[in-house]
Amino acid sequence: MTTLAPDTRRLIYERPELLTDRSSHYCPGCGHGIIHRLVAELLTEMHLGPTTIGVASVGCSVFAYDYLDIDFVESPHGRAPAVATGVRRVRPDAFVFTYQGDGDLAAIGTAEIVHAAARGERISVIFVNNGIYGMTGGQMAPTTLLGQRTTSSPAGREANLAGYPIPITEMLALLPGVSYAARGSIADPSAIGRTKKMLRRAFDIQLAGGGMSIVEILSTCPVGWGMTAPEAMEHVSKEVVLTYPLGVMVDRMKDSPTSKDKDEA
Amino acid sequence: MAITVEPVIQPTSARGSFEPLDIAADRCKGCSLCVGICPKCVLALDESTVNALGYHAVQLTDAAVCTSCALCARICPDAVFTVYARPKGSLT
Numbered sequence: 492m493t494t495l496a497p498d499t500r501r502l503i504y505e506r507p508e509l510l511t512d513r514s515s516h517y518c519p520g521c522g523h524g525i526i527h528r529l530v531a532e533l534l535t536e537m538h539l540g541p542t543t544i545g546v547a548s549v550g551c552s553v554f555a556y557d558y559l560d561i562d563f564v565e566s567p568h569g570r571a572p573a574v575a576t577g578v579r580r581v582r583p584d585a586f587v588f589t590y591q592g593d594g595d596l597a598a599i600g601t602a603e604i605v606h607a608a609a610r611g612e613r614i615s616v617i618f619v620n621n622g623i624y625g626m627t628g629g630q631m632a633p634t635t636l637l638g639q640r641t642t643s644s645p646a647g648r649e650a651n652l653a654g655y656p657i658p659i660t661e662m663l664a665l666l667p668g669v670s671y672a673a674r675g676s677i678a679d680p681s682a683i684g685r686t687k688k689m690l691r692r693a694f695d696i697q698l699a700g701g702g703m704s705i706v707e708i709l710s711t712c713p714v715g716w717g718m719t720a721p722e723a724m725e726h727v728s729k730e731v732v733l734t735y736p737l738g739v740m741v742d743r744m745k746d747s748p749t750s751k752d753k754d755e756a
Numbered sequence: 757m758a759i760t761v762e763p764v765i766q767p768t769s770a771r772g773s774f775e776p777l778d779i780a781a782d783r784c785k786g787c788s789l790c791v792g793i794c795p796k797c798v799l800a801l802d803e804s805t806v807n808a809l810g811y812h813a814v815q816l817t818d819a820a821v822c823t824s825c826a827l828c829a830r831i832c833p834d835a836v837f838t839v840y841a842r843p844k845g846s847l848t
């Protein structure tokens with residue numbers, strides 16, 4: 492029988508350095524936690540910590556600045572792309588990203604994201620689509636699926652009354668100022684791995700001098716959806732992807748290389 | 757239909773004392789995403805205790821069976837896991 496001292500163990504995975512020690516306020520199983528972890532892993536692996544300025548939005552992720560150990564600005568609801576534009580222009584050397592929910596980006600902030608994209612602002616946008624206003628108690632968002640029950644559509648979203656889900660990333664991908672647009676999910680470990688690659692590509696494009704790079708991430712709000720965390724994951728992989736297909740919509744910098752993943756190196 | 761698998765709890769001492777996971781149980785929120793993802797079914801919520809956050813935290817029920825695949829670490833929203841590689845030949 493062999494007994495190994497703990498310090499001889501070879502590390503495979505550890506909590507990323509740029510994730511603070513603080514326990515998050517997110518509900519159990521909330522997708523925001525996974526996405527924060529991915530961002531922290533990438534900023535750590537890409538050595539971007541000291542040069543990054545994040546822009547937090549309003550929604551459940553309003554306290555993102557407490558969990559990522561980097562410089563942060565908090566913006567008013569929906570205005571993160573406008574705030575990030577200002578940050579980018581006074582700090583051309585910084586790495587700048589916004590972290591926005593779907594209520595923030597695709598409802599109150601639609602004008603800001605469209606015009607920042609039209610201007611080709613050199614920022615990366617992390618767009619967390621959980622199809623609901625999580626923070627305020629699970630109301631319908633423009634992204635809510637048809638038929639989805641929320642606190643403000645108790646019988647399910649009806650197109651006659653509330654219109655159709657808005658595929659905003661596809662819309663943004665049409666604009667020449669957008670260098671990269673993709674949609675991933677966090678429904679299982681392999682989807683999480685693919686989403687991390689998309690985020691890496693988005694970050695690489697900003698570093699290579701490209702225009703806006705946006706990654707929409709299909710996330711979960713187990714509490715707002717009235718599901719357990721595993722049920723919510725299954726709902727993303729079986730239902731949500733039918734309205735919001737996964738994949739890269741546009742990569743206008745195909746000739747620019749992607750940096751190496753730590754796991755592939 | 758959900759399939760539930762009862763984890764088989766075996767004393768790790770019977771198989772050697774290599775610990776593949778460090779679990780920050782104080783941070784666990786008991787969401788059970790890792791429990792469902794573990795291909796060896798060796799993660800379970802410890803319903804005999806409640807952590808300071810008020811949840812039943814996850815525990816590794818059989819260290820000897822864990823392959824260090826790190827799928828739990830890749831799904832956990834609260835970054836609870838640290839994963840170590842199993843030394844060659846130590847998997848029973």
Ligand SMILES: Cc1ncc(C[n+]2csc(CCOP(=O)(O)OP(=O)(O)O)c2C)c(N)n1
Pocket residue numbers: 549550551552568591592593594595596599621623624625626627632712
């Ligand atoms: C100007 C303004 N209008 C409305 C609100 C209320 N409000 C707070 S968060 C939120 C929606 C957040 O939803 P989302 O962006 O999808 O994030 P989630 O909480 O789901 O992560 C709203 C409407 C606000 N804080 N400020």
Ligand code: SF4
Pocket residue numbers: 516517518520521522523551621625626711712713714715
């Ligand atoms: S309300 Fe929804 S989005 Fe907000 S922390 Fe809870 S699960 Fe996450």
Ligand code: SF4
Pocket residue numbers: 520783784785786787788789790791813814831832833834835836837
């Ligand atoms: S995924 Fe993380 S928070 Fe959820 S039960 Fe497992 S260890 Fe706990």
